[in-house]
Amino acid sequence: MPINYYLFLSLALFTIGMVGVLTRRNAIIIFMCIELMLNAVNLLLVAFSKMHYQAALEAGQLATQAGVEGQLFVFFIMVVAAAEVSVGLAIIVMMYRNIHSVDINFLNRLKH
Amino acid sequence: MSLTNEIIQQRLTEKFGEQVSEFSTSYGMLQFEAPKEINLKVLNFLYDDAQLGFIFLTDLTGVHYPDQKGRELAVVYHLHNLKENIRLRFKVFTGVDQPDVYTATGLFSSANWMERETYDFYGINFVGHPNLKRILNVDEMDYFPLRKEFPLEDQTRIDKDDEMFGRG
Amino acid sequence: MSEHIKLPEGSIEKTTTTLNLGPTHPATHGVMQNILELDGERIVSADQTIGYIHRAFEKLAERRPLAQITTLTDRLNYCSSPLNNMGWHMTCEKLLGITTPKRVDYLRVIVMELARIADHLICNSIMGVDAGAYTGFLYVMQYRELIYEIYEEICGARLTTNMGRIGGFERNFNDIAFQKLEKFLDEYPKALKEFENMFQRNRIFMDRTMGVGGISAERALNYGFTGPNLRAAGVDYDVRVHAPYSSYQDFEFIIPVGSTGDSYDRWLVREQEMWQSLSIIRQAYQKVQAFTGAEAEVYHADVPEYYLPAKQDVYTKMEALIYHFKIIMGETDIPAGEVYHAVEGGNGELGFYLISDGGRAPYRLHFRRPCFIYYQAFEELVKGAMLSDAIITMSSLNLIAGEMDA
Amino acid sequence: MSIVQILFWVLAVMALFSALMVITSKNPVYSVLWLIVTFFAISGHYILLNAQFLAVVNIIVYAGAIMVLFLFVIMLMNARQEGASGSKRWVTLAGTVSGGIFLLVLVAALKDSELKTRSAMVMDGQVGLIKVLGNELFTRYVIPFEISSILFLSAMVGAVVIGKKD
Amino acid sequence: MQLTQRAKSVDRQPLTWLESIYLWNILKGMAITLRHMFMKKATIQYPEQQRTFSKVFRGLHVLNRDEAGRENCTACGLCAVACPAEAITMEAAERQPGEEQLYREEKYAAKYEINMLRCIFCGLCEEACPKDAIYLSQTFAPANYARKGFIYSKDELLIPHPITDREAYVKALGDRQPPHSTTHTN
Amino acid sequence: MNQYLIAMDSWYILEKLILIGALIGLSFFIAMYTTLAERKIAGWMQDRMGPNRAGPFGIFQPLADGGKLFFKEEITPTSSNRFLFLLGPALAMIVALITSTVIPWGASYVGETRTVALQVADVDMGILIVFGIVSVGVYGIMIGGWASNNKFSLLAAIRGASQMVSYELPMGLSLIAVLFMTGSLKMSAMVEYQMQHGWNVLYQPLGFLIFFVCALAECNRTPFDLPEAENELNFGYHQEYSSMKLGFYLFAEYINMFVSSAVMATLFFGGYDIPFFDETAWQGSALVLSALTFAVMMAKVSFFLFLFIWIRWTIPRFRYDQLMNLGWKKLIPLALINMLISAALLLFLNK
Amino acid sequence: MSRPVSYNLIQKPLEADISMAPMPDGHQGEGFFATSLDSVIGLARKNSIWPLPFATSCCGIEFMATMGSHYDLARFGSERVGFSPRQCDLLMVMGTIAKKMGPVVKQVYLQMAEPRWVIAVGACASSGGIFDTYSVLQGIDQVVPVDVYVPGCPPRPEAIIDGVLRIQDLVGKESLRRRNSENYKLLLESYGIQ
Structure with missing residues (x-):
């Protein structure tokens, strides 16, 4: 599968996520869009990993580990995403508790 | 030192003089009356006095005497001294035109619902009650069902069809 | 940006959820409504509405002759209706000045303690059901069935027994009743033990009930708690001991008391009271068996003015027929006066405040219904607790809607 | 196809x-x-x-x-539902337009890159299997792995601290 | 607050270690339920098996006849007075000459209806009857589809005629002794 | 996985399709009769008879229930979201059914021309897939509870979500110790390992216990049936459901039980391994062996189902916070310790 | 006071309620299939009646006994007692229904999914019983249509089972089309439903 396909698919997904971040006001949705962007990147990383693997195979190297970094990177991104979500959602919940809204426009105020 | 009806009567008359009256003993239980203005004072005295110590409100209810003009409605308190194991009955009377009696909720938390029930049944208005509204009957009810002039059955009811009961 | 600073009208909703428990919620045995304000699972406030089965007992009682009021007291606390019946009869006897023979007293004690067992048994096993364990409930319910069979032998009905008459019982206990009683005394302790094994030291159950719905002795007294719920809070107030009626002074029993007044204490107190009741029944049964000869046939006081004559006499003797008519038509003399009599009902002090003006029916009859009085403490009991705690607390209080709403 | x-x-x-x-x-x-x-x-x-x-x-x-x-x-x-109005129209428009431009720029930039000719291996290849990944993760990348677990722990603690009332 | 000498604290000991790991008591409970699984079942399969009711069970009413088949009821109305549910309706009629084999007394109930839906089976009517006329039987009142099915008239209440319908009469008596000659003064 | 996609021939597809159909049928059948078993066993444990009117011994009871539910009116609460309201039970059902694909149900039938595995997909990461699917299972409850637009349902949904997410952790942790030993995520490999080395439960009793407790929680069974606690939440998340949607929820619960029983049997009780018998020494027909192993598997599954039911009718349920405490403060540390000790022991013994 | 008679043997005929009558067999043109489907579904429904115990007072306690080990309503496939009206088929109103409660009963009835049946257990629910007072509804048929009445105060568990058996008869015979029929709509309209 040509890598371009994956490249443009990821780009499109990333852009969709970005547009979501820019246009939506609900903090949770924005957060979800960030996850979407991360996933777009993940997809690309995996694709690149397989690209390198194929390259290594074609170059005749018996390297089963070629491109493994890409997938490990995805793994770490997932870890970070999970950590980020737990903290981020905690913040959103706190914010909701205090100002009873998850509209980011109300987040402009730093205090009541 | 055991508490007897006589001591209670004596202490009460010492404190309130002529205002408490109609002392009698009915089936072993002391009962007396006080004007409705001082009902809280009497209850407080009975509650706080170290010797008397009537800290338990057993029962609170109303009675309707339509024949006694000016004092148609009575509020009856049954108090209990658990330590000495002695009970007494205490009544205040009020007229039906303006049935205002001071609430005992400040003293006894248990009086809350009993007063609401009494209000529900007799329309006695407990002044100072935190939440005086009907408790058992529907809020829309516009009379006080346990007063003697109201019949047991709601005469205006349409949900009863005598034919269904073999009386048609 | 300034346009965003001000929150739009109504955008701050309350963070709490309003949960309407009842009137058809499974945990509200009988019917009551609890409007709970929840913050997550925590209860912020509770508002109780009752009166969903208000039946105007007190108004009805003003129309009914004394003898017919048993049909009302039956339906007060229907889990232990004989207790209410006996209480009512004793109130009438107090008013009429009747003293009952010892054998009647002891028979009454048997019946009353059976009723108490039936009452506590339902409460405790329902607590198990509300905690999610249904099976224990059905184990002990079989023995309640046995109690009902005994009732059926005594009076002909199971639940709303209409048992007893002013001055005694309507008929002597037959042998089958005593046999069944023996069977009950024999088998029930095992079942109760088994029931306790299932719950008492089960950590899940203990966790669910310990520290749930606790109340201090002072607050409990102030709220007018009586019965097991008060005893669980540590006050050993028991009408059977404080104002012995029906020869309770002749029996040896202890008053189990708790310390914290929480649901687990209430459960334990009820459990212990069942054991005590069993012991009382055994004692009473022994005393009943000690009567021999003509004494063993005594089942009512000798008060021809108030107790219906024997049927055979009614058919044959003129005098008996006259009494019969007088009693049924309510033409016998009833003294005027005010009586307050209390018995230890299933839930606590069940009081009857009877004002008689000498008429056939009471001038005013007020029931001191323990449920009604202590249920108002519910909000205080559950505030800050969790939703599940409210359920357990509610069932541990043994709320009987029939008694509460009268 | x-x-x-x-x-x-x-x-x-x-x-x-x-x-x-x-x-x-x-x-x-x-x-x-x-x-x-x-x-x-x-x-x-x-x-x-x-x-x-x-x-x-x-x-x-x-x-x-x-x-x-x-x-x-x-x-x-x-x-x-999201708050009564949702986003303002011009915000939506601006966001979409800028997103589109972003996409356009990137596509334009990558369109002619040398990557074009290469392809990713599908349906085969050992690299994505647990064995390989696990081997790498616990040998060469063991320190990042452990650090990530610390990150996790701190995130957990952080979430609990934030989420605690008052 | 100590009021009597009879108080005894309930057994509220803290959890032991064994109890605190949940398992022990859960296993104990499970042993109990398992044991019950193999025990004899308490169930009475109602429509097929029937439990005998006690002899004093208060079920459907029966209007009694004497051994000659005459209705006992004299329409005195005591049962209606005693009924807390006001479920009994009756109309009295004078016995006409020639009806002596039908009614025992000079007055009889021309109409006697009990509304079983109202009736609470308290047994007070049976107790109030001075004429050995109304009894509550050991049959419970069956369910029905409509309200009018619960107005039991005299036909449905009367015990079968002891002479003309002897068999049913004996059946209705069940295990009771057939009435020996009770002496009636009037 | 790739080799399957490539090596697909029409027989293979047909074989798998038949297997899938049979599995779905089996799941439904078992679920149906688990409902009856639940009611009968509950009855027996409570000194009652249980349903016995519908057919001899009540064996048509599930059919009657199903027939009734099919012909009952569908009610969609007016204020609820129609699509989500439908999605909830559908998700619950689908997720419950998917999980059974990776479980080996019996020894492969080794025929002359081809070998038929009694397993839909013997993927390398079998148990991980089970986890993946189970973790998605919570949506059925959440969406259904939320779409009902009822506070009880919502509370139940929230309870269910937090409970299932929390209990996945100790479940996974307790499993890791097993994975240490078997060294494979493949379900069939695990069974084969246990055939040679004895059942895992002998080496991992604590692990099994934790896994079992978590399975109870994941299936919403007593003592963890908080999302549908009838005395508190009045059936919780499926309170507003009627007719077959309700049937789907109820069925999904029993299918979940069935599948988790199968997973437990596979992971800890040797799967289709016949105890005290060496399958490789079997001389008779391969078909009989497959049938026998399948029967043994079913016996193990039935035992677990019985255990589920038995527990349900014995003990009370937890409170929400106690449930969380048990999960986070007791089971997770326990599982961790179990894991550490197993790891240490394995290292020590391998040296 | 021994009683000279034991049994009342006279079987009071069942009142077939006209509004409840099933449609004539083999309703025109539908032929054999419709009729037999009717009976099969009737059989299924009959054996799977999930009750909603609307237990307010004494009769509720006897209902417990009915559900209990001795009488075991579960034998009829009705032990899944639900408190969610959506899931139940049979509304069992047991105990006094006060005027305050009347609207709640109606509400519960409205929330139930068709086909639904109602059984009034005990004197209070059926007719008010002894509580002929200002606060008690004189029979729930004032607010919801009732299919079967069970007399008794409270009825014995046997009597409650008897009532459930009568309901089973009714359910088993009911035509699938009854709930769409004009008769039924009229019945509901008379209660102000729909």
Whole structure:
């Protein structure tokens, strides 16, 4: 599968996520869009990993580990995403508790 | 030192003089009356006095005497001294035109619902009650069902069809 | 940006959820409504509405002759209706000045303690059901069935027994009743033990009930708690001991008391009271068996003015027929006066405040219904607790809607 | 068109469509559900690329945990609809336009890159198997791995601290 | 607050270690339930098996006849007075000459209806009857589809005629002794 | 996985399709009769008879229930979201059914021309897939509860979500110790390992216990049936459901039980391994062996189902916070310790 | 006071309620299939009646006994007692229904999914019983249509089972089309439903 396909698919997904971040006001949705962007990147990383693997195979190297970094990177991104979500959602919940809204426009105020 | 009806009567008359009256003993239980203005004072005295110590409100209810003009409605308190194991009955009377009696909720938390029930049944208005509204009957009810002039059955009811009961 | 600073009208909703428990919620045995304000699972406030089965007992009682009021007291606390019946009869006897023979007293004690067992048994096993364990409930319910069979032998009905008459019982206990009683005394302790094994030291159950719905002795007294719920809070107030009626002074029993007044204490107190009741029944049964000869046939006081004559006499003797008519038509003399009599009902002090003006029916009859009085403490009991705690607390209080709403 | 291509296109369209639905749904719950669909599509891509481990982990972590948290928070707030108005029209427009431009720029930049000729291996390759990944993770990358666990722990503590009332 | 000498604290000891790991008591409970699984079942399969009711059970009413088949009821109305549910309606009529084999007394109930839906089966009517006329039987009142099915008239209440319908009469008596000659003064 | 996609021939597809159909049928059948078993066993444990009117011994009871539910009116609460309201039970059902694909149900039938595995997909990461699917299972409850637009349902949904997410952790952790030993995520490999080395439960009793407790929680069974606690939440998340949607929820619960029983049997009780018998020494027909192993598997599954039911009718349920405490403060540390000790022991013994 | 008679043997005929009557067999043109489907579904429904115990007072306690080990209503396939009106088929109103409660009963009835049946257990629910007072509804048929009445105060568990058996008869015979029929709509309209 040509890598371009994956490249443009990821780009499109990333852009969709970005547009979501820019246009939506609900903090949770924005957060979800960030996850979407991360996933777009993940997809690309995996694709690149397989690209390198194929390259290594074609170059005749018996390297089963070629491109493994890409997938490990995805793994770490997932870890970070999970950590980020737990903290981020905690913040959103706190914010909701205090100002009873998850509209980011109300987040402009730093205090009541 | 055991508490007897006589001591209670004596202490009460010492404190309130002529205002408490109609002392009698009915089936072993002391009962007396006080004007409705001082009902809280009497209850407080009975509650706080170290010797008397009537800290338990057993029962609170109303009675309707339509024949006694000016004092148609009575509020009856049954108090209990658990330590000495002695009970007494205490009544205040009020007229039906303006049935205002001071609430005992400040003293006894248990009086809350009993007063609401009494209000529900007799329309006695407990002044100072935190939440005086009907408790058992529907809020829309516009009379006080346990007063003697109201019949047991709601005469205006349409949900009863005598034919269904073999009386048609 | 300034346009965003001000929150739009109504955008701050309350963070709490309003949960309407009842009137058809499974945990509200009988019917009551609890409007709970929840913050997550925590209860912020509770508002109780009752009166969903208000039946105007007190108004009805003003129309009914004394003898017919048993049909009302039956339906007060229907889990232990004989207790209410006996209480009512004793109130009438107090008013009429009747003293009952010892054998009647002891028979009454048997019946009353059976009723108490039936009452506590339902409460405790329902607590198990509300905690999610249904099976224990059905184990002990079989023995309640046995109690009902005994009732059926005594009076002909199971639940709303209409048992007893002013001055005694309507008929002597037959042998089958005593046999069944023996069977009950024999088998029930095992079942109760088994029931306790299932719950008492089960950590899940203990966790669910310990520290749930606790109340201090002072607050409990102030709220007018009586019965097991008060005893669980540590006050050993028991009408059977404080104002012995029906020869309770002749029996040896202890008053189990708790310390914290929480649901687990209430459960334990009820459990212990069942054991005590069993012991009382055994004692009473022994005393009943000690009567021999003509004494063993005594089942009512000798008060021809108030107790219906024997049927055979009614058919044959003129005098008996006259009494019969007088009693049924309510033409016998009833003294005027005010009586307050209390018995230890299933839930606590069940009081009857009877004002008689000498008429056939009471001038005013007020029931001191323990449920009604202590249920108002519910909000205080559950505030800050969790939703599940409210359920357990509610069932541990043994709320009987029939008694509460009268 | 081979079966692989068909699968790729199906998954790609599914991913894009559901991603679009994520940002256009008014109801946040729908957004969550569409995002889950997106994740499943992406997991499908992983399987296509024979990155089995990541595919399953993606489902467990994203669909099974993270999105549950999102849904949980939304339910907790009981936010049925986004605030009365939603976004302002010009914000939406500006966001979309800038996103489009961004996409355009990147596409233009990458269109002629040397990558064009290369391809990713699908349906085969050992690299995505647990054995390989695990080997690498616990030998060469063991320190980052451990550090990530510390990150996790601190995130957990942080979440608890933030979430605690007062 | 100690009021009596009879108080005894309930057994509220803290959890032991064994109890605190949940398992022990859960296993104990499970042993109990398992044991019950193999025990004899308490169930009475109602429509097929029937439990005998006690002899004093208060079920459907029966209007009694004497051994000659005459109705006992004299329509005195005591049962209606005693009925707390006001479920009994009756109309009295004078016995006409020639009806002596039908009614025992000079007055009889021309109409006697009990509304079983109202009736609470308290047994007070049976107790109030001075004429050995109304009894509550050991049959419970069956369910029915409509309200009018619960107005039991005299036909449905009367015990079968002891002479003309002897068999049913004996059946209705069940295990009771057939009435020996009770002496009636009037 | 790739080799399957490539090596697909029409027989293979047919074989798998038949297997899938049979599995779905089996799941439904078992679920149906688990409902009856639940009611009968509950009855027996409570000194009652249980349903016995519908057919001899009540064996048509599930059919009667199903027939009734099919012909009952569908009610969609007016204020609820129609699509989500439908999605909830559908998701619950689908997820419950998917999980059974990776479980080996019996020894492979080794015929002359081809080998038929009694397993739909013997993927390398079998158990991980089970986890993946199970973690998605929570959506059925959440969406259904939320779409009902009822506070009880919502509370139940929240409870269910947090409970299931929390209990996945100790479940996974307790499993890791097993994975240490078997060294494979493949379900069939695990069974084969246990055939040679004895059942895992002998080496991992604590692990099994934790896994079992978590399975109870994941299936919403007593003592963890908080999302549908009838005395508190009045059936919780499926309170507003009627007719077959309700049937789907109820069925899904029993299918979940069935599948988790199968998973437990596979992971800890040797799967289709016949105890005290060496399958490789079997001389008779391969078909009989497959049938026998399948029967043994079913016996193990039935035992677990019985255990589920038995527990349900014995003990009370937890409170929400106690449930969380048990999960986070007791089971997770326990599982961790179990894991560490197993790891240490394995290292020590391998040296 | 021994009683000279034991049994009342006279079987009071069942009142077939006209509004409840099933449609004539083999309703025109539908032929054999419709009729037999009717009976099969009737059989299924009959054996799977999930009750909603609307237990307010004494009769509720006897209902417990009916559900209990001795009488075991579960034998009829009715042990899944639900408190969610959506899931139940049979509304069992047991105990006094006060005027305050009347609207709640109606509400519960409205929330139930068709086909639904109602059984009034005990004197209070059926007719008010002894509580002929200002606060008690004189029979729930004032607010919801009732299919079977069970007399008794409270009825014995046997009597409650008897009532359930009568309901089973009714359910088994009911035509699938009854709930769409004009008769039924009229019945509901008379209660102000729909």
